């Protein structure tokens with residue numbers, strides 16, 4: 001895809017949601033909401049609108065966003081039911097090729113984390129490798145719930161930024 005910002009701003013909401021609906025995993029409601037904020041001056045402005053929408057949510061809403069994320073190396077990966085974006089991100093950080101020791105460690109820590117916080121561990125897989133992810137997962141487990149809620153949301157925003165960038169080319173100054 002190669003869209004300039006004028007093209008994005010001219011999209012009917014059906015197309016806008018179809019194209020950008022999964023920049024926050026399984027949360028097309030966010031994309032549908034920020035469409036009201038057109039016109040965007042550039043891609044960063046769209047990203048900011050998404051970020052501000054998320055920040056304005058009550059804590060339960062932020063936890064809801066985290067709960068829409070599949071586990072890393074979890075059941076959806078095993079059964080092939082990840083979204084395309086998540087599948088590519090997880091494969092990129094080696095989550096689809098864990099040895100059995102790492103796979104069971106991952107599964108155990110993911111369960112422990114979810115049990116403790118009531119939402120899953122979220123990290124931007126494209127900015128981390130397997131070793132990092134495992135380390136972060138074990139280091140973040142003892143944190144306070146409010147700290148982890150905020151950390152998870154920061155990671156959601158990183159994932160969102162990379163997904164947005166993938167949807168538009170930024171190779172020319174006239175492009176997004």
Ligand SMILES: NC(=O)N[C@H]1NC(=O)NC1=O
Nearest residue numbers: 072086121122123124125
């Ligand atoms: N749980 C979790 O972090 N999931 C994800 N992270 C990422 O980069 N893509 C995901 O689906």
